[in-house]
Amino acid sequence: MALKRTIDSITARGKKVIVFSQYPVLHNKVGECDKSPGFLIDKRKDEERCSTQVPYDKIMQRLEFTNGVIEALESNQVMAILPSDYLCDHELKTCNVFSNSGLLYYDHNHLSSQGSLYLIGEISSLLREFLRLE
Numbered sequence: 001m002a003l004k005r006t007i008d009s010i011t012a013r014g015k016k017v018i019v020f021s022q023y024p025v026l027h028n029k030v031g032e033c034d035k036s037p038g039f040l041i042d043k044r045k046d047e048e049r050c051s052t053q054v055p056y057d058k059i060m061q062r063l064e065f066t067n068g069v070i071e072a073l074e075s076n077q078v079m080a081i082l083p084s085d086y087l088c089d090h091e092l093k094t095c096n097v098f099s100n101s102g103l104l105y106y107d108h109n110h111l112s113s114q115g116s117l118y119l120i121g122e123i124s125s126l127l128r129e130f131l132r133l134e
Helices: 002-011 043-050 056-072 113-131
Strands: 017-020 078-081
Touching (some): 078 113
16 A cells, blocks of 8 residues: 555654544535624524535445554554544534534535634644654
């Protein structure tokens, strides 16, 4: 596997590697769902319109292979990050489209700037610890 060979080559030089898996893929209208004027639709209605239309089980099925490959690479020198662990609630079987700061997705599978900041906030202490910056 080419990814494993690349990572082995990097870690053989004493470097650490951070590998991200794919973001949960939701539905086509996610990035547009909050574009209506605020006076027409309140936040609760926005959240209803923006809730994922792809069933949680299907989202996780799509991620199963990629997440498995990424997780298998994890070691002392390789950190695997699965965005679904931070964007989805596995107990409730839902994936978040909104955070307190706003819409997390730009479209159906790309994070918005708020989504990127949200994810960074969720993983920053783990990254610092992995890179031994704390």
